Amino acid sequence: xxxxxxxxHELSRSFGKFVAVDRVSFEVGRxxxxxxxxxxxxxxxxxxxxxxxxxxxxxxxxxxxxxxVGRQPAAIKRRIGYMxxxxxxxxxxxxxxxxxxxxxxxxxxxxxxxxxxxxxxQAADLAQRRRTLVRELPGGFRQRLALGCALxxxxxxxxxxxxxxxxxxxARRRFWDLIDALAAAGTTVFVTTHYMDEAERCxxxxxxxxxxxxxxxxxxxxxxxxxPGTVVEVRCSRAPAALQILEAEPAVREAALFGTVxxxxxxxxxxxxxxxxxxxxxxFEDVSITPIEPSLEDVFIHVIAGEAVAGDQWSVSRGxxxxVAGDQWSVxxxxxxxxxxxxxxxxxxxxxxxxxxxGR
Amino acid sequence: MIRRTLAIAIKxxxxxxxxxxxxxxxxxxxxxxxxIYGYALSFDVQHVRLAVVDQDGTRSxxxxxxxxxxxxxxxxxxxxxxxxxxxxxFDDGRAQAALVVPAGYGRDLAARRPTVLxxxxxxxxxxxxxxxxxxxxxxxxxxxxxxxxxxxxxxAIPAPLVWYNPDLASSRFLVPGLIAFILMxxxxxxxxxxxVREKERGTMESLRAxxxxxxxxxxxxxxxxxxxxxxxxxxxxxxxxGLFDVPVRGSIFWLAAVTVLYLAGGLGWxxxxxxxxxxQQVAFQVSLLSSMLPTxxxxxxxxxxxxxxxxxxxxxxxxxxxYFLVALRAIVxxxxxxxxxxxQAVGLVVYGGIVLVLATVRTVRxx
Numbered sequence: 001x002x003x004x005x006x007x008x009h010e011l012s013r014s015f016g017k018f019v020a021v022d023r024v025s026f027e028v029g030r031x032x033x034x035x036x037x038x039x040x041x042x043x044x045x046x047x048x049x050x051x052x053x054x055x056x057x058x059x060x061x062x063x064x065x066x067x068x069v070g071r072q073p074a075a076i077k078r079r080i081g082y083m084x085x086x087x088x089x090x091x092x093x094x095x096x097x098x099x100x101x102x103x104x105x106x107x108x109x110x111x112x113x114x115x116x117x118x119x120x121x122q123a124a125d126l127a128q129r130r131r132t133l134v135r136e137l138p139g140g141f142r143q144r145l146a147l148g149c150a151l152x153x154x155x156x157x158x159x160x161x162x163x164x165x166x167x168x169x170x171a172r173r174r175f176w177d178l179i180d181a182l183a184a185a186g187t188t189v190f191v192t193t194h195y196m197d198e199a200e201r202c203x204x205x206x207x208x209x210x211x212x213x214x215x216x217x218x219x220x221x222x223x224x225x226x227x228p229g230t231v232v233e234v235r236c237s238r239a240p241a242a243l244q245i246l247e248a249e250p251a252v253r254e255a256a257l258f259g260t261v262x263x264x265x266x267x268x269x270x271x272x273x274x275x276x277x278x279x280x281x282x283x284f285e286d287v288s289i290t291p292i293e294p295s296l297e298d299v300f301i302h303v304i305a306g307e308a309v310a311g312d313q314w315s316v317s318r319g320x321x322x323x324v325a326g327d328q329w330s331v332x333x334x335x336x337x338x339x340x341x342x343x344x345x346x347x348x349x350x351x352x353x354x355x356x357x358x359g360r
Numbered sequence: 361m362i363r364r365t366l367a368i369a370i371k372x373x374x375x376x377x378x379x380x381x382x383x384x385x386x387x388x389x390x391x392x393x394x395x396i397y398g399y400a401l402s403f404d405v406q407h408v409r410l411a412v413v414d415q416d417g418t419r420s421x422x423x424x425x426x427x428x429x430x431x432x433x434x435x436x437x438x439x440x441x442x443x444x445x446x447x448x449x450f451d452d453g454r455a456q457a458a459l460v461v462p463a464g465y466g467r468d469l470a471a472r473r474p475t476v477l478x479x480x481x482x483x484x485x486x487x488x489x490x491x492x493x494x495x496x497x498x499x500x501x502x503x504x505x506x507x508x509x510x511x512x513x514x515x516a517i518p519a520p521l522v523w524y525n526p527d528l529a530s531s532r533f534l535v536p537g538l539i540a541f542i543l544m545x546x547x548x549x550x551x552x553x554x555x556v557r558e559k560e561r562g563t564m565e566s567l568r569a570x571x572x573x574x575x576x577x578x579x580x581x582x583x584x585x586x587x588x589x590x591x592x593x594x595x596x597x598x599x600x601x602g603l604f605d606v607p608v609r610g611s612i613f614w615l616a617a618v619t620v621l622y623l624a625g626g627l628g629w630x631x632x633x634x635x636x637x638x639x640q641q642v643a644f645q646v647s648l649l650s651s652m653l654p655t656x657x658x659x660x661x662x663x664x665x666x667x668x669x670x671x672x673x674x675x676x677x678x679x680x681x682x683y684f685l686v687a688l689r690a691i692v693x694x695x696x697x698x699x700x701x702x703x704q705a706v707g708l709v710v711y712g713g714i715v716l717v718l719a720t721v722r723t724v725r726x727x
Contacts, residue, residue: 082569086562104367
């Protein structure tokens with residue numbers, strides 16, 4: 001009995017010349033909420049489809065519950081739950097009819113289906129609306145019902161591909177309460193998202209960009225990527241203008257605009273005064289700098305920025321760039337890495353690069 | 361296996377129940393079309409406007425004219441003296457046909473000399489003209505002096521004996537074809553749309569992630585439509601029997617068996633289209649064109665296959681309606697047993713088998 005339920009090793013998928021997923025490696029443990037964070041087109045959906053047996057890998061190996069994704073897709077489909085990015089319920093059927101259909105599609109019937117359908121309507125708060133057509137339900141209810149449908153056959157692992165797209169924050173929160181409860185009960189949840197707040201609720205997060213897995217760790221560990229005190233929030237008027245100045249400042253490693261404020265990653269922990277003086281001398285009067293807890297977004301931008309430098313010499317830098325930062329750093333793709341690495345290895349290629357991603 | 365297939369079939373039926381438009385298209389449309397086309401699509405001609413130019417004025421000439429009017433096909437609209445007036449009457453459509461009895465007709469008839477009745481037809485509508493000419497020939501034969509050369513007292517009455525369709529009512533001939541046509545069109549469109557709709561709405565992706573295999577999906581998808589189309593067949597036949605007096609002379613069992621074979625091919629074709637089309641729009645157009653035109657033109661529904669160019673005759677072999685029509689007419693009109701149309705059934709089985717295998721293979725690949 002192993003506690004590893006998903007193994008990806010150098011998993012890759014190309015469509016013609018386009019490499020959608022490029023040598024991605026990771027493991028997911030039982031009962032874990034494993035998040036895949038990345039922008040659209042990062043390769044999240046392609047990865048999840050390979051793991052669900054919907055798409056054969058071009059190369060590399062993937063295992064789900066000990067089953068090979070390329071060779072045993074049918075066996076995998078019987079044992080997993082999957083909620084696709086696109087809406088998976090029939091809107092012209094009622095809540096009950098959907099549950100009965102999806103249960104039937106998973107081969108359930110009789111008492112067991114009835115019991116599981118009861119569970120699903122409870123979980124989705126739809127006990128009073130079982131005869132309502134799904135098209136008349138608000139988005140949040142639909143999403144929880146879709147999750148219920150994917151879990152009718154009690155799979156040990158469920159794959160959720162951007163499950164909360166287009167749903168209001170409150171509904172998203174309730175959806176995630178459901179996910180927490182599932183994981184607590186031992187179900188492994190593999191979820192992709194591009195919402196940072198959702199990623200914060202994952203036990204571990206994999207950052208994916210342009211088909212490659214750039215970082216993988218727990219959220220606190222990812223944030224330890226930055227030395228304490230090196231991430232500060234800079235408030236001032238004309239923030240975009242300030243950004244341009246800071247990008248040219250050697251004491252600033254990265255700067256990015258978050259709404260009306262700047263998130264700045266300092267090269268040294270005591271760099272705040274340097275920034276303060278630099279902006280004062282440039283005519284910014286109302287500058288205030290406070291150290292902040294780095295957000296996942298800071299991490300994301302930081303990691304992608306590092307990647308952007310290496311982008312030109314992609315193949316050359318593959319080994320050296322994504323080396324280990326601290327013990328927890330898992331390594332994505334590339335040839336075998338030294339098990340423990342030096343954080344400075346990771347930073348070396350990025351120190352000269354001062355411009356961060358410019359927000360979104 | 362059965363549970364999963366049933367789940368799909370029940371889901372389809374539930375969706376059909378919700379969407380009455382599809383249900384109507386499947387069941388109501390065929391019957392409505394039988395009704396409309398049954399009345400409109402007729403090769404029978406009645407009330408032909410006839411002008412009679414009697415230049416003879418004898419009892420024999422009046423008898424000849426009366427024979428035409430008595431036949432029931434012709435209405436007398438004018439009796440001009442001069443045949444030159446006919447031109448104008450044809451031009452403005454007052455008359456469609458004219459009977460000209462030449463002077464001396466009665467005298468020649470009495471003397472048993474060969475004589476001539478002139479029958480003038482507006483040939484601009486060739487279909488009608490051909491039919492009318494047929495009637496006229498029959499009538500003229502009946503009153504012709506040539507039939508009494510053997511010296512018997514009265515003119516012999518030719519009694520043409522037409523089997524299966526004694527009054528040559530075209531509805532008897534057309535209604536089975538119409539049923540074949542409608543079933544093909546609706547079954548192909550309905551199944552193609554049913555599958556492509558899942559692709560378009562995105563539910564196909566979720567179906568693919570379930571343990572459903574291609575065969576379960578195919579059977580589950582087609583079964584409800586097979587039921588609906590069978591109901592439509594029964595309804596159309598009852599309608600045809602009640603309104604157009606088209607009886608089902610043969611075995612209902614064989615009728616059902618052949619119809620299911622035919623429908624299986626149509627449904628398979630619909631599934632095959634659904635694996636190629638990604639939008640309902642495309643699926644609809646492809647299935648409409650690929651089912652309607654061949655069934656209308658290349659099945660023997662309206663144009664006899666034997667009068668087509670040889671190349672075209674070969675093409676008709678891949679049109680399933682070609683086989684179904686022969687068998688259907690044989691069963692419905694002649695009450696013929698399978699020994700007479702088994703070859704058609706083989707044709708349907710081969711067609712259905714190839715199409716269904718292709719559809720399954722393509723679905724497996726896309727699943």
